[in-house]
Amino acid sequence: MLAYLIRRLFAAAVMLVVIIMVVFGIFFLVPKWAGVDVALSFVGKQADPAAVEGVRQKLGLSDPIYSQVWEFFKGLFAGRTYVGGGDSVHCAAPCFGYSFRTEQAIWPVITDRFPVTLGLALGAAVLWLLFGVAAGVLSALKRGSLWDRGAMVVALAGVSLPIYFTGLLSLAIFSYSLGWVEGEYVPLDESFTGWLGGMILPWITLAFLYAAMYARITRATMMEILGEDYIRTARAKGLKERVVIGKHAMRSTMTPILTMLGMDLGALIGGAILTETTFSLPGLGQAVLNGIKTQDLPIILGVTLITSLAVLIANLVVDILYAVIDPRVRLA
Amino acid sequence: MTAPLHEPTAEAAPSAAEEAAVNAGAKAVQGRSLGRIAWERLKRDKLALAGGVVVLFLIAVALLAPVITSLYGQDPNAYNDKDLIDPLFGTPKGSFGGISGDHWLGVEPVNGRDIFARIVYGARISLLVGFLSAIVAVIIGTVLGVLAGFFGGWVDSAISRVMDGLLAFPQLLFIIALVSVMPNNMLGLSGTGVRLFVMILVIGFFGWPYIGRVVRGQTLSLREREYVEAARSLGAGRLYILFKELLPNLVAPIIVYTTMMIPTNILTEAALSFLGVGVKPPTASWGQMLSNAIDYYKSDPTYMVVPGVAIFITVLAFNLFGDGVRDALDPKGSR
Numbered sequence: 001m002l003a004y005l006i007r008r009l010f011a012a013a014v015m016l017v018v019i020i021m022v023v024f025g026i027f028f029l030v031p032k033w034a035g036v037d038v039a040l041s042f043v044g045k046q047a048d049p050a051a052v053e054g055v056r057q058k059l060g061l062s063d064p065i066y067s068q069v070w071e072f073f074k075g076l077f078a079g080r081t082y083v084g085g086g087d088s089v090h091c092a093a094p095c096f097g098y099s100f101r102t103e104q105a106i107w108p109v110i111t112d113r114f115p116v117t118l119g120l121a122l123g124a125a126v127l128w129l130l131f132g133v134a135a136g137v138l139s140a141l142k143r144g145s146l147w148d149r150g151a152m153v154v155a156l157a158g159v160s161l162p163i164y165f166t167g168l169l170s171l172a173i174f175s176y177s178l179g180w181v182e183g184e185y186v187p188l189d190e191s192f193t194g195w196l197g198g199m200i201l202p203w204i205t206l207a208f209l210y211a212a213m214y215a216r217i218t219r220a221t222m223m224e225i226l227g228e229d230y231i232r233t234a235r236a237k238g239l240k241e242r243v244v245i246g247k248h249a250m251r252s253t254m255t256p257i258l259t260m261l262g263m264d265l266g267a268l269i270g271g272a273i274l275t276e277t278t279f280s281l282p283g284l285g286q287a288v289l290n291g292i293k294t295q296d297l298p299i300i301l302g303v304t305l306i307t308s309l310a311v312l313i314a315n316l317v318v319d320i321l322y323a324v325i326d327p328r329v330r331l332a
Numbered sequence: 333m334t335a336p337l338h339e340p341t342a343e344a345a346p347s348a349a350e351e352a353a354v355n356a357g358a359k360a361v362q363g364r365s366l367g368r369i370a371w372e373r374l375k376r377d378k379l380a381l382a383g384g385v386v387v388l389f390l391i392a393v394a395l396l397a398p399v400i401t402s403l404y405g406q407d408p409n410a411y412n413d414k415d416l417i418d419p420l421f422g423t424p425k426g427s428f429g430g431i432s433g434d435h436w437l438g439v440e441p442v443n444g445r446d447i448f449a450r451i452v453y454g455a456r457i458s459l460l461v462g463f464l465s466a467i468v469a470v471i472i473g474t475v476l477g478v479l480a481g482f483f484g485g486w487v488d489s490a491i492s493r494v495m496d497g498l499l500a501f502p503q504l505l506f507i508i509a510l511v512s513v514m515p516n517n518m519l520g521l522s523g524t525g526v527r528l529f530v531m532i533l534v535i536g537f538f539g540w541p542y543i544g545r546v547v548r549g550q551t552l553s554l555r556e557r558e559y560v561e562a563a564r565s566l567g568a569g570r571l572y573i574l575f576k577e578l579l580p581n582l583v584a585p586i587i588v589y590t591t592m593m594i595p596t597n598i599l600t601e602a603a604l605s606f607l608g609v610g611v612k613p614p615t616a617s618w619g620q621m622l623s624n625a626i627d628y629y630k631s632d633p634t635y636m637v638v639p640g641v642a643i644f645i646t647v648l649a650f651n652l653f654g655d656g657v658r659d660a661l662d663p664k665g666s667r
């Protein structure tokens with residue numbers, strides 16, 4: 001078990017380094033190869049040459065790429081002071097970069113927006129796990145029934161509807177026409193009920209999409225597992241159907257579901273870009289999209305890293321849970 | 333760290349039907365080929381057929397877009413703001429977003445462009461990106477998947493690590509980031525051309541591990557089959573085994589995954605356009621129309637509903653057809 005854990009942790013660390021390098025590659029090498037000056041995108045399109053030169057010196061953009069990566073990496077743990085162009089800026093650890101356009105460090109922006117995204121992702125995940133898995137299991141157990149066909153039609157429609165459409169639709173109907181909920185986001189520390197009111201539509205629309213996906217996959221997995229020999233054995237030795245399904249079949253069914261949950265939750269925690277845009281939620285996804293629209297590279301880079309980190313951690317947690325659920329994994 | 337999404341045919345245990353399929357692939361026995369069996373099953377699946385018909389209809393609409401709009405009599409990029417837009421609110425005159433005999437689905441707020449004509453042209457972007465990026469993913473995925481499964485050893489571990497890594501990436505974010513750093517002029521293309529090219533490449537690039545994993549798994553299990561061994565002992569070369577013995581049996585899972593990948597890619601393209609990193613205006617795309625509609629969901633809901641329903645119908649049709657193809661090609665299927 002310990003060896004397994006260490007191996008997983010090591011793999012995650014390697015992955016993080018790879019991701020940092022890929023992110024740098026995307027943002028520093030691609031523009032270089034395309035003949036675009038990277039420094040320009042750190043200051044803005046109408047920047048004066050002196051400011052551009054200052055940023056170039058501050059970020060060491062003329063240095064080789066590996067030393068730029070190294071400086072960034074060091075900044076994550078030790079903080080960083082940007083010197084160049086006659087002035088200097090300090091960015092405290094953990095320094096995820098500094099936006100020369102908005103003149104603020106990236107880390108506070110991230111910590112500011114993270115709770116919004118985390119609340120959105122976790123709330124929706126609870127809903128979609130409950131409803132998606134339950135619907136899938138019921139469908140698999142009552143294959144071909146009216147319930148099964150109805151649920152699968154709804155699920156198929158669910159995976160075919162883009163969230164930015166269902167989101168707008170639910171806003172127009174439940175917030176604007178019926179007036180049941182507020183369409184505005186209210187921070188949790190301001191008002192709990194206000195926060196609930198603002199989050200309920202994003203939660204439900206996001207959960208609907210994922211519940212549809214999870215129901216389809218739970219059904220398919222469950223049906224395959226019900227055909228396995230060990231299920232027949234369990235039934236043959238006279239176990240109650242409740243135990244056969246609830247204990248024997250569910251355990252194997254949850255393995256792929258957990259994998260998906262790790263990936264989906266990780267990706268969402270790192271910024272639910274589409275949902276946040278649709279509902280104007282001030283989360284990480286909105287921050288990165290604003291960064292992309294204003295070509296503010298540091299914020300894109302910072303959030304991309306945080307997202308990757310979230311995905312990695314979620315996967316790591318899933319890997320550990322695997323070992324708990326499925327004894328075969330520990331030996332692998 | 334890998335996600336077994338749905339792997340319909342890949343890990344199927346050898347069954348009578350599969351053996352029949354294998355034989356059919358080698359053209360050894362008489363009787364119905366796998367393709368024929370699949371087609372007969374598909375014909376009985378009414379929902380899948382309906383999906384297929386809608387897909388064909390959409391392809392026709394996309395191909396004939398200029399003909400359709402000229403018969404219809406509206407240009408997708410022509411402004412009608414003088415006559416059709418309420419100067420006070422910027423919304424279309426008349427009810428339901430300005431639906432009329434001349435403008436079947438109404439007009440856009442502010443500039444009054446015809447929505448039906450823009451939907452017809454938007455189908456081109458959606459389908460083009462959906463199909464071509466799936467082809468990119470299939471080519472990369474098949475080549476690398478076969479290499480990994482066939483040669484094994486360090487080739488396999490290297491390719492598998494890359495696939496695991498790519499699947500663990502936050503994909504949408506990287507796609508957005510990559511699309512947004514690409515320059516506006518490259519390889520002699522400019523404007524919409526560059527955007528389309530970049531989107532197709534990037535979406536395809538992030539899609540290949542899904543196909544690659546299935547192809548690798550299938551190749552691994554096929555490699556050990558008796559008929560491959562037989563070919564090997566008869567002195568067949570690696571290339572012969574690869575192309576004549578293995579590839580024909582990989583066609584079914586590849587088709588299944590391609591049909592299931594197209595709707596996902598269409599949704600990704602729409603999402604990119606929705607977020608403003610897709611094709612640039614004035615080129616019409618469904619995602620972009622929805623993104624513009626955010627500001628008018630209260631005053632002009634028709635503008636939001638039309639492109640949303642267009643995306644829904646398209647993706648649903650592909651999904652229905654894809655599910656049907658999967659069931660039809662599934663050797664375990666008993667229907």
